[in-house]
Amino acid sequence: MRAMCGTEDASDVLVSVLLEGRGIVVNLKSKNKPLFGRMIEIAVRETCLEMNIENAIIEVKDFGALDFVIKARTKTAVRAALKQVN
Amino acid sequence: MSLDKTFPSYIEGYGTVKPYAGPFATAPSAHRYGPKLSSSKPGDSKIVSNLEAALEKSGIRDGMTISFHHHLRNGDYIVNMVMDKIAEMGIKDITICASSLTNAHEPLIEHIRNGVVTGLHTSGLRGKIGKAQATENILGKPVVFRTHGGRARAIEAGEIKIDIAFIGASACDPMGNMNGVEGKSAFGSMGYPMVDAQYADKVVVITDNICPFPLSKIAIPMQYVDYIIEVESIGDTALIATGATRVTKNPTDLLIAKRAAEVLVASGYIKEGYSFQAGSGGASLAVCKYLKDYMTEHQIVGSFAAGGVTGYLVELLEQGYFKALLDTQTFDVMAVDSIRDNTNHIEMSASMYANPHNKACSAHQLDVMILSATEIDTQFNINSLTGSTGLIMGALGGAPDTAAGAKLTVVVAPTMRKRIPIVVDKVTNIVTPGDTVDVLVTERGISVNPKRQDIQNMLDQAGIKTLSIEDHLKLVEKFTGKPDHISYTDEIVGVVEYRDGTVIDLIYKVKTT
Numbered sequence: 001m002r003a004m005c006g007t008e009d010a011s012d013v014l015v016s017v018l019l020e021g022r023g024i025v026v027n028l029k030s031k032n033k034p035l036f037g038r039m040i041e042i043a044v045r046e047t048c049l050e051m052n053i054e055n056a057i058i059e060v061k062d063f064g065a066l067d068f069v070i071k072a073r074t075k076t077a078v079r080a081a082l083k084q085v086n
Numbered sequence: 087m088s089l090d091k092t093f094p095s096y097i098e099g100y101g102t103v104k105p106y107a108g109p110f111a112t113a114p115s116a117h118r119y120g121p122k123l124s125s126s127k128p129g130d131s132k133i134v135s136n137l138e139a140a141l142e143k144s145g146i147r148d149g150m151t152i153s154f155h156h157h158l159r160n161g162d163y164i165v166n167m168v169m170d171k172i173a174e175m176g177i178k179d180i181t182i183c184a185s186s187l188t189n190a191h192e193p194l195i196e197h198i199r200n201g202v203v204t205g206l207h208t209s210g211l212r213g214k215i216g217k218a219q220a221t222e223n224i225l226g227k228p229v230v231f232r233t234h235g236g237r238a239r240a241i242e243a244g245e246i247k248i249d250i251a252f253i254g255a256s257a258c259d260p261m262g263n264m265n266g267v268e269g270k271s272a273f274g275s276m277g278y279p280m281v282d283a284q285y286a287d288k289v290v291v292i293t294d295n296i297c298p299f300p301l302s303k304i305a306i307p308m309q310y311v312d313y314i315i316e317v318e319s320i321g322d323t324a325l326i327a328t329g330a331t332r333v334t335k336n337p338t339d340l341l342i343a344k345r346a347a348e349v350l351v352a353s354g355y356i357k358e359g360y361s362f363q364a365g366s367g368g369a370s371l372a373v374c375k376y377l378k379d380y381m382t383e384h385q386i387v388g389s390f391a392a393g394g395v396t397g398y399l400v401e402l403l404e405q406g407y408f409k410a411l412l413d414t415q416t417f418d419v420m421a422v423d424s425i426r427d428n429t430n431h432i433e434m435s436a437s438m439y440a441n442p443h444n445k446a447c448s449a450h451q452l453d454v455m456i457l458s459a460t461e462i463d464t465q466f467n468i469n470s471l472t473g474s475t476g477l478i479m480g481a482l483g484g485a486p487d488t489a490a491g492a493k494l495t496v497v498v499a500p501t502m503r504k505r506i507p508i509v510v511d512k513v514t515n516i517v518t519p520g521d522t523v524d525v526l527v528t529e530r531g532i533s534v535n536p537k538r539q540d541i542q543n544m545l546d547q548a549g550i551k552t553l554s555i556e557d558h559l560k561l562v563e564k565f566t567g568k569p570d571h572i573s574y575t576d577e578i579v580g581v582v583e584y585r586d587g588t589v590i591d592l593i594y595k596v597k598t599t
Contacts (some may be wrong), residue, residue, distance in 0.1 A: 011504050032505055034475050035569035064504020066565055 001060075003080035006073040013065035015044070015073045017081040018057045024048050030062035043067045047074040056081070089256030091516075093589055099205075099227025100581050106590040109490040109522050114443045114586075119244025121287045124312070130339055132262055132314045133296070137171045140313045141250075146290040148174065149179045150249040151205070153286060155278040156186040157254070157266060157415060161325030163290055164254040166193050167317070173202045180529050181205030185237060185278035185436070186481055189213045190325070198224050207246055209234060210481020219579050220478045221596050228581045228593070229478075231471060234414065235440025235449060235487035236585040238281045242437065242444070245587060251286035253279040254320040258293040259301040262311025266416075267303060267426035269295035273318045273327055274395070274416020276305040276423050280435035283310040294320045302428070305433055327419045331366060331396035338500050338529045339369040343578070346456065346498045346527040347376030352548035353525075353541055355453045355494050362408070363393040363449075363488055364456035366417050369498040371398055373456050381407055391405050392439070392448050393484065395431070400424040403431060412448045414439045414484075440487035442585050449484065449491035457523075459499045461513040464537045464555045468497060469513035471582065474506050476572045476596040478580060482517050487586050489522040494541070501528045501562040506570065509555070509562045513570075515582060516591045526555065535557045573597035 006014040026041050033040075040062055047070075048056060058074070065073070093103050104112065124256040134140040146152075154165050165184070170193070172180060177203050186209040187194070195215055197203045207230040211219065218224045232240060240246045250263070255264035256271040261403040266276045270292055283289050283306045291314045334340065346369065350356050356377060375398075391399050392412040397420030403411050404424075411431045416422050425431045440449040460480055468489075471480045488496040499508045507527065524541055526533045533555040534542045545552055553561070573596075580593030 031475075034572055036505060036567065038570055039567050064506065066505055067567060 001084055003077050003084055005077035005080065008061065008063060011064045013063060013070050013073050014061040015077040016059045017077040019053070019055065019081050019085055021055055021057050023055060024053070025057045026060060027058070028060045028062065029059070032062060032064060039067065040070055043070040044074050046077065047071045051075065051078050053078055091591070092307065093592060097228060097578055097581060098225060100230065104588045106283070106584045106588040109519065112242060112586045112588050116243060118242050119247065119285060120428065121285055125237065125573065131260070132311060133142035133260055133299070134313045134315050134354050137167065137315055138175065139174065140290050141171060143313055144248065144250045145291060146175070148177055151181040151183055151247060153183040153248045153251045153282045154185070155253065155276070155282065156184060156188060157273045157276065157278065158321040160188050160190045161322035162188065162190045162254070163319060163321050165191050166484055167292070168252050169194065169197050169202065173197055173200065178202055179204045181207065183207040183248055186210045187212070187215065190347055191215065195224065206230070207232065209237065209483055211478045216478035220472070220476055220593070221598050223577055223579045223595050228578045231482055231580055231582045233440065233482045233486045233585045234278070234436050234484040235442060235447065236583055236587065238435070238437035238441040239443045241281050241285045242441065243587070248282055248286035250288045250290060251279060253283060253289065253291050253306065255291050255293045256292050256320065257295045257297050257301060258314055259297050259299040260314065261299055261306045261308040262291055262314055263299070263301040264291055264293070264302045265301065265303045265305040267422060268297070271295070271323055271326060272422050272426070274422045275413045275433045277414030277434055277439060278436050280306055282436050290315065292320055294318060299527050306413045319530065327416070327422050331398055331418045333372045333375050333398060334368055336368070339377035340372055341529050342369040342498050342500065342527055344376050345532060346373045346496055347380065348550060349496060349525055349527060350377065350454055351533060352550050353381055353494055353544050356380060356386060359389045360453045360558050361389050361451055362391045362454045363452055363459050363492070366394050366396050368458055370456045370458050371396060373498065374398060374402060378402065378407060378526070392452070393422045395425070396422055400431070403428065403480065412439070418508060440484050440585065442487070442490070447491070449487045452488060452492035453494065455488040455492035455495045457489060457495060457497050457518070459497050459508060461508055461510050462497055462499065462526055463510050463513045463520070464559060466523040466526070466555065467513050467516045468518040468523060468534060469515050470517050472514045472593060474514055474569065475572065476514060478593065482582070486522070488516045489518045494525070496525045496527060497523060498527050501530050502566050505566050507562045507566045509559050511559065515593055517582060519584070525572055526558065528558070530561055531558055
C-alpha cells in the first residue's frame with residue numbers, strides 16, 4: 001500500500017511512497033517542472049539517501065513547495081511506508 | 087538609458103523595429119491620422135436590423151483591422167458575437183486591435199487556427215490563447231502588445247488603422263449617443279473606445295438598451311457613429327462588474343502594503359493635494375487603507391486618485407480623502423454607480439489617461455504610483471506579461487505609462503509565489519523599464535533604485551531599513567533556489583512596445599520537449 005504525506009494546497013506537495021522495485025524511481029508532476037524539476041528530484045533523492053532507502057517508487061505532486069517542505073513531506077511519507085512494512 | 091538587448095531591425099509580420107531609448111527619448115514628428123470624412127442628412131437612420139447587415143454596410147472584407155474594448159471584462163459577449171459572424175460570412179485575414187483580451191475570448195483560438203484572425207494587437211493575453219501563442223505560435227506572427235497609453239498613441243498616429251470599431255454600450259440613443267453607465271449591462275467608463283470612435287473609418291455600436299434621443303449622459307457622441315444594432319444582451323452582468331472590490335485579508339499582502347505606506351510617508355510625497363494611483367489587486371489597493379489613517383491623522387486631502395477605479399477608491403472620494411477620481415476603466419458595481427452619479431468621478435479617454443504623444447495626460451500628473459509585478463530584476467525592470475516559464479499570461483496595462491509619469495513609483499509584491507521567485511536576476515520580459523521604477527517593497531524588505539539617492543536619503547533619515555536589490559535577490563533565492571533556464575526557439579511570438587512605439591522586448595516561442 002502507498003503511504004502518503006502532504007496536501008494539494010498551493011505551496012505544498014503531496015508525496016506518496018511505495019517501497020518496491022529496484023532503486024529510487026521519482027515520478028514528478030509540477031507546473032514548476034521546467035524551473036525546479038531537477039531540484040525537486042534532488043530533494044527527494046537526498047531524503048531517501050539520509051533514511052537509507054534504496055528501493056522505492058515515489059510519486060510527487062508538487063504545487064510550488066519549497067525544498068524544506070518537499071524533504072519533510074518525503075521523510076514522513078517514507079516513515080509511514082516503513083511502518084506499514086514492519 | 088538603452089537596454090542591453092539587441093533586436094533585429096525588421097521583424098516579419100511586425101515591421102521596422104525602433105528600439106527603446108529611454109522613457110522620454112523618442113518624440114513624434116508626424117501628423118495625427120485622420121479617418122475618412124462622412125456626411126449625414128436629415129431623416130437618416132442608423133439602426134440596422136442585425137449584425138450581418140451592419141458588417142455588410144460597414145464594408146467588411148478580407149484583411150481588415152477591427153477594434154474592440156474590454157470594459158465588459160470576463161462577461162463580454164461582443165468579441166465572440168462579432169467574430170463568429172465574420173467567420174460565418176467567410177471573411178478571412180482579420181487583424182484584431184483590442185484594448186485587452188480576457189478569458190471570455192478563448193473562442194478566438196478557433197478563429198486563429200482557421201485563418202479568420204491573422205493579427206492581434208492587445209494589452210494582454212491570458213489562458214489558453216496566451217499558452218497557444220507562446221508554445222505554438224498559432225498566429226504565425228507576433229502579437230503586438232501595447233500599453234493603454236501606447237494603444238491610444240498608435241491609433242492617433244495612424245500606426246494602426248482601424249477599419250471598423252465595435253463598441254459595446256449599455257445605453258445608446260437612435261443616433262448613437264452612448265454611455266456605459268446606464269442600463270442592465272452598465273460597466274462604467276468608456277475610456278478605451280473613446281479613442282477608437284474618433285479614428286476608425288466605421289463605428290458600429292452594439293447595445294442592449296436603446297433609449298430615446300437625446301441620451302442625457304454622453305460618453306461617446308453620435309458624430310462618430312455609423313450603425314447601431316440592438317441585441318438581447320451585450321454581456322453576462324454577473325461577470326461585467328463584480329460586487330465592491332474589498333481590500334485583501336492576506337496577511338503577507340497587508341504587511342507589504344503597510345511597509346509601502348511607511349515608505350510613501352517617509353518619502354515626503356503624501357502631502358496636501360497629492361495625487362495617487364494603485365493597481366486593483368493584492369497589496370496595491372491595501373496601501374490606500376494605511377495611507378487613509380495617515381491622511382486622517384495629518385488632515386491631508388489629496389487632489390485626485392486615478393486608474394482602474396474600484397469601490398474602495400469611491401469610498402475615499404465620498405469620505406473626502408480625494409477631491410476627484412479620474413477613470414478609464416471601472417471595476418465594480420459601486421464604482422459604476424459612482425461614475426454615473428458623482429460629478430467628481432470623471433470619465434477619461436485612454437489618450438487623456440496615458441498617451442505620451444498628446445499635449446497632457448493624467449499619468450504625467452501623478453505623484454505616487456503603486457504597481458504590482460510578476461517579476462522584478464536587479465535593474466528594477468518589471469515584467470507583468472509573461473510567466474517565469476515563458477507563457478504569456480498577463481498584460482502591460484497602464485503600468486509603463488504611470489511608472490514613467492509618476493514622481494514616485496513603488497512596486498509591491500511578495501518575494502515568491504508557489505516557489506517562483508518574484509525578485510530575479512533578469513526578468514523574462516521587460517514591460518516597465520527600471521529607469522522608471524523607484525522602490526521595491528516585499529514582505530522581506532525594501533530596496534531603493536540606486537538612481538533615486540534622494541529617496542534613499544529620506545528613508546535613511548526616517549530610520550527605515552533597506553537592503554540592496556542584489557541582497558534582496560540572494561535572500562529570496564536562499565528559499566526558492568536558483569531556477570533552471572527556460573529554452574526558447576528563435577521564433578518571435580510577441581513584440582512588446584513601449585508607450586512611445588519603440589520596441590522594449592521580444593517574446594520568443596518556448597521550446598517544448
